[in-house]
Amino acid sequence: MPAPRTDVDRIFHALGDPTRRAIVETLSQGPQSVSSLAAPLAVTLAAVVQHMQILEESGLVQTEKVGRTRTCRLRPAGLTVLERWVNERRLLWERRFNRLGSILDES
Amino acid sequence: MPAPRTDVDRIFHALGDPTRRAIVETLSQGPQSVSSLAAPLAVTLAAVVQHMQILEESGLVQTEKVGRTRTCRLRPAGLTVLERWVNERRLLWERRFNRLGSILDES
DNA sequence: ATAATGCTTAAGTATAAACTTGACTATTCG
DNA sequence: CGAATAGTCAAGTTTATACTTAAGCATTAT
Numbered sequence: 001m002p003a004p005r006t007d008v009d010r011i012f013h014a015l016g017d018p019t020r021r022a023i024v025e026t027l028s029q030g031p032q033s034v035s036s037l038a039a040p041l042a043v044t045l046a047a048v049v050q051h052m053q054i055l056e057e058s059g060l061v062q063t064e065k066v067g068r069t070r071t072c073r074l075r076p077a078g079l080t081v082l083e084r085w086v087n088e089r090r091l092l093w094e095r096r097f098n099r100l101g102s103i104l105d106e107s
Numbered sequence: 108m109p110a111p112r113t114d115v116d117r118i119f120h121a122l123g124d125p126t127r128r129a130i131v132e133t134l135s136q137g138p139q140s141v142s143s144l145a146a147p148l149a150v151t152l153a154a155v156v157q158h159m160q161i162l163e164e165s166g167l168v169q170t171e172k173v174g175r176t177r178t179c180r181l182r183p184a185g186l187t188v189l190e191r192w193v194n195e196r197r198l199l200w201e202r203r204f205n206r207l208g209s210i211l212d213e214s
Numbered sequence: 215a216t217a218a219t220g221c222t223t224a225a226g227t228a229t230a231a232a233c234t235t236g237a238c239t240a241t242t243c244g
Numbered sequence: 245c246g247a248a249t250a251g252t253c254a255a256g257t258t259t260a261t262a263c264t265t266a267a268g269c270a271t272t273a274t
Contacts (some may be wrong), residue, residue, distance in 0.1 A: 217273080218272085220272095229260100230262090239250105240252100241249080244248095
């Protein structure tokens with residue numbers, strides 16, 4: 001049985017693909033429609049739609065359809081999950097040296 | 108011709124795999140040998156060796172072989188690249204609202 | 215010296231991911 | 245109204261990835 005996918009899982013998986021990361025990078029400059037996101041990319045519109053589903057499920061992007069166009073915008077909360085993960089790793093890593101320091105202080 | 112892989116590329120690709128992320132999470136608690144990293148994982152030692160190559164090429168992990176054991180340790184600089192990427196995205200995103208605010212102030 | 219440990223490499227397999235095409239629906243434009 | 249635009253959906257294909265097994269090579273332990 002495969003372990004259930006967590007937020008962190010989905011976010012890292014989403015950003016692991018260069019095309020999706022490019023989409024997120026574009027969206028960080030402001031909301032865009034699906035087709036305008038597709039335009040500069042070397043893939044079809046259908047491919048971008050598929051990427052968008054993954055990005056949305058990960059919580060990195062939020063979309064809203066008005067009329068026939070779907071507007072996609074970045075969800076900063078998604079980035080926050082990522083940021084927390086990084087900070088936690090760094091913290092654990094650096095804490096080791098503090099602890100080591102304390103031990104040395106005691107001697 | 109495929110675009111050259113950047114640091115950011117390699118790092119996100121490396122962390123996109125759950126097994127590799129588990130390895131990084133373990134290493135954030137301190138250096139470990141390849142086989143001790145493999146022990147709790149549901150994959151063979153050979154698989155971990157392969158993951159380690161990818162992690163090392165990404166710059167997230169540094170390894171050093173002494174005798175017959177290879178010790179792996181986290182390289183905080185790798186995390187920093189990630190952190191910078193996140194901050195930049197967030198900054199760009201939020202800057203939009205500041206600019207919008209300035210425009211509104213002027214009116 | 216022998217055995218066990220720790221890792222490395224090569225080769226092959228299996229699964230998952232990304233992408234395409236083609237058909238289709240819903241909206242907006244002229 | 246018809247034509248163009250924007251997106252959606254379903255297959256099917258191809259490529260990349262993760263993984264395994266098996267063999268081999270140092271290094272350390274007995």
